[in-house]
Amino acid sequence: xxxxxxxxxxxxxxxxxxxxxxxxxxxxxxxxxxxxxxxxxxxxxxxxxxxxxxxxxxxxxxxxxxxxxxxxxxxxxxxxxxxxxxxxxxxxxxxxxxxxxxxxxxxxxxxxxxxxxxxxxxxxxxxxxxxxxxxxxxxxxxxxxxxxxxxxxxxxxxxxxxxxxxxxxxxxxxxxxxxxxxxxxxxxxx
Numbered sequence: 223x224x225x226x227x228x229x230x231x232x233x234x235x236x237x238x239x240x241x242x243x244x245x246x247x248x249x250x251x252x253x254x255x256x257x258x259x260x261x262x263x264x265x266x267x268x269x270x271x272x273x274x275x276x277x278x279x280x281x282x283x284x285x286x287x288x289x290x291x292x293x294x295x296x297x298x299x300x301x302x303x304x305x306x307x308x309x310x311x312x313x314x315x316x317x318x319x320x321x322x323x324x325x326x327x328x329x330x331x332x333x334x335x336x337x338x339x340x341x342x343x344x345x346x347x348x349x350x351x352x353x354x355x356x357x358x359x360x361x362x363x364x365x366x367x368x369x370x371x372x373x374x375x376x377x378x379x380x381x382x383x384x385x386x387x388x389x390x391x392x393x394x395x396x397x398x399x400x401x402x403x404x405x406x407x408x409x410x411x412x
Contacts, residue, residue, distance in 0.1 A: 226251045226412045227317060227368055248366045250319070252280055253410040254311055261294075262302040262382070269295025269405070276407070277303060283407035285321060285366055288328075293321060296404040301331070301385040303409070309340065309379040315412040316371040316383065321405040323364040324395070329356060329402035331385035334369060338378040345382050349373050358394045383409065 227250050234242040261274040271291045272279075283292035294301070307313070316336060321328050330353045337345035351371055388402030 226253065226315065226410065227370075229366075246365060248282070248319070248368070250282075250317070250408070250410055251412070253317075253412045254307070254313060256305040256307050256381075256411065258306045260304050262304055263296070263299040265294045265296050265301075266298060266403075269293055274303060277409045278305070280408070282319070282366070283321065283405070286323075286364055288321070288405060293405045293407050296385075296387050296406075297401050300387055301383070301404055301406060303383050304342065305381045305383070305409075305411070307379055307381070307411075309377060312375040312377050313381070313411050314373060314375045316373065316381070317410040317412065318369040318371070318383070318385065318406060319408040319410070320367050320369065321364075321407070322360075322367040324356060324360040325362075326364070327391065327397055327400070327403050328364075328405050329360075329388045329391070330354075330367065330369065331404050332388050334371060334383065334385045336371060336373065337382040337384070338376050338380065340379045342380055342382075345380060348376065356388075356392055356395075358392075361395070381411070 230247045259274045284290045335350040338348045339345040387404035391397045
């Protein structure tokens, strides 16, 4: 059985021929659609796409093509977005889809925090996760990666997500000490 998200690796082979390079694809179930989506922080001016709606439009960004209009890029500001739901739907997981290309400064957030409530002025922190720290072997590759945040089934009207981009790339990176980029193309709710 396939869960909410699956990665498929494929290669073409034929007797007497060299095998093709490995191709990787990510597939996602649509999930629960919010009533509205709004950005509370401003992405970089070059990577704003169509704005907040890009996060829940079910159109994946192309890996290796950051200017296809399907990515939001954050470097100067952290990513902060607010999602409104009908308040009757139970949400048990949030899945954030990012572009990870460490050699190109595209790195996962250093933390992701979820807030929930029925009033935007009284949202409470319900979960905070710290993704694994970068390691030098992360320099290889350019891929779609997901951050899964399981939560106790909530039925709140609002969910706010705050993802902190990496403020200082590690000493083994060619951009050591510089800020990393956080590129997000979709956020799914299940």
